[in-house]
Amino acid sequence: MDQTASWIATAATIIAACFTASNLGSRITGIGFIIFTVGSIAWFTTGLLTGQPALVWTNAVMTLLNLFGVYRWLGRQAKLEEGASKAAEASAAAPGDDLFPASSLTASRLLGRGGEVLGSTVDAMLSCNGGKLRYLVVAQGGLAGVGETFRRVDWHYAGVQDGSVKTDMSAEEFDRLPELQKDKWPGA
Template sequence: MMTAANAGARVTGWGFAVFSVGSVAWSVSAYYGHQRNLLLTNLFLTIVNLIGVWRWLGREATHEDGSMTAVRQSRASSAPTLFSASAAIGADVVDARGEKLGAVVDLMLQRDQRSLAYVVIAQQELGGMAETLRALDPRRIEFGENHARSDITEKELDALPPLKADAWPSALPQRRTDDRR
């Protein structure tokens, strides 16, 4: 669960640490039980798990720390406030009342204008088993420390055209004409 949840570098890294302990234990058991195939399999898994520990508790955690340091420093400076794009992915999107609208799936950037084209939001359905993807105008969303806040209502979000899961548009889709302000 720790690695599957994708709850940040440290949680994922500790998930790999737990896996490492398990694969070492199985390796020891296989060695003393003279089970060569089990031993070889778990020695290989130990290597994979140690690489996961190095990647997630080492490199990725350092990157996460670096981005959060920049965010904290920008709050205290006169420069525009920074927000980590990697922290945006998975962030809950709430409306003005604090009600959850969905979660950020991705940020689509315009290469030629060096700006944010749209934010993809997933609205969860059936207890998280299904979702509807919608593109939200980045001017309608503000990223904070723990979530993103939008001035859009759930009804307005529902009126946005759904995105095909495997074919996102090259630009922000326009709202239906009967729903324009």
């Protein structure tokens, strides 16, 4: 029984770490915390069956922290994302400018002129006076954050349409934009 519990704990911990480290949104992260909870309960059980009080106490606390993670990502964060989405939808039917959640600028694909994916937006820079959006930082290529190229896309060349971040640039025009260093972005 203790071997079964330890293998369940091992598998759950590895799978949960993959889910949460991938940063694919609140729902995936929340599912990762559910799997982490299964793992911490299995580690707790392993500790009980093998007489390891440190493992028992560590995973009693980890279970509580993992349950907080489930609440945080599947409860609170999911509700915030739902509220932002509903506000964006409602603004489309209301007079004035359409709205979009600023958080979408840190996890959207940038679509080019022909609808092709040019990269993934990782952040945006806004003016402190008036909040005007100045530029996006877009990651291109790489695998799991290794080997990415970063480029600045001035906001007047981009926009949000139909829930997606789009630009009128072609892939060739995007590739000609100067590269940014991860730790050195323009201040103007």
